Amino acid sequence: MVVSAEQPVRRPRLQDVATEAGVSTASASLVLRGAPGPSAATRERVLEAAARLGYRPDRAASSLARRRSRLIGIVMDVGNTFHAQLVEDVHEAADEHGYDLVLSTVTRTRDENRAVETLLDSRCEALVLLGSEAPAARLSALDRQLPVVAVGRPVPSAGVDVVRAADDEGVALAVDHLVGLGHRRIAHIEGARSTTAHYRRTGYEKAMHRHGLSAEIVVEPGDFTEDGGYRAAGALLRRDARPTAIFAPNDLVATGALSAADELGMTVPADLSIVGYDNTHLAAIRHISLTSVDQPRRDMGRVAAELLTARIGDPSRHPRQNLVVPHLVVRSTTGPAPAP
Secondary structure, three states: OOOOOOOOOOOOOHHHHHHHHOOOHHHHHHHHOOOOOOOHHHHHHHHHHHHHHOOOOOHHHHHHHHOOOOEEEEEEEOOOHHHHHHHHHHHHHHHHOOOEEEEEEEEOOEOHHHHHHHHHHOOOOEEEEEOOOOOHHHHHHHHOOOOEEEEOOOOOOOOOEEEEEOHHHHHHHHHHHHHHOOOOOEEEEEOOOOHHHHHHHHHHHHHHHHOOOHHHOEEEEOOOOHHHHHHHHHHHHOOOOOOOEEEOOOHHHHHHHHHHHHHOOOOOOOOOEEEEEEOOHHHHOOOOOOEEEEOOHHHHHHHHHHHHHHHHHOOOOOOOEEEEOOEEEOOOOOOOOOOO
């Protein structure tokens, strides 16, 4: 028995559309690019032919011909909820400027350098690095190849565009809110060793000092995961002088703290108040209803896209540092400090 292999279906080409419509390839190209010139009747024939054949432009080939890819690469931590939501906002803003995004992820087995190399190989015209941990010198070297914007962390003297929320102000809002509710024993769960974790811990300690609560500062090591928050909060809540409030470095950690409190038979916020950071979709889920510091993602995404497109258009433009102002969203996980 002879089995014949099926021939792969050839992708329709511009010449096929032109032949089907009975026009030249030049006319077909003008119609499909939306360029002026062809008559209304010609446009109609070409578009109908393209639809019948299932024609799609070869983006890679046309980009190569123009020496432009119209692609912005974005590096994100696949496990970071805030990054996932921020990508959507960057995409929306980039689309308004005529650019598309290529995603490259940081995972347990794939570091930032490898994620960046993938985007460079994809001929991206600029890069957005979410929560980058690369040294400033590495970012400067990268920016000499193409425009780079670092989102979510300060990068002193790196020569790259930066968009970030004012973490000191955001953390101060959380601590001020808890102090205003009568809390003194306010503990902080530190995120995994990173620039973001460092700035949020520093902001917490500064705010506690400002309120005269230096003696009450307690920092429990953790990471940026829900499980890390559960473990760290469990350790805090088993102390003899347990805290009446916990400030978490992100919303995932805060949800882990909620689970630890529930397991220990504590009621939130009557026995314990919890504040998260980032105000992701998790915080707004009705049965969680987490008080959280909101980083204005849409503003950050819009500014990042505008900075990159401006640098693409004018490579000589000097990079800028851009701060956006966070605010506190108060929900059901914070309340007055319990009576001693």
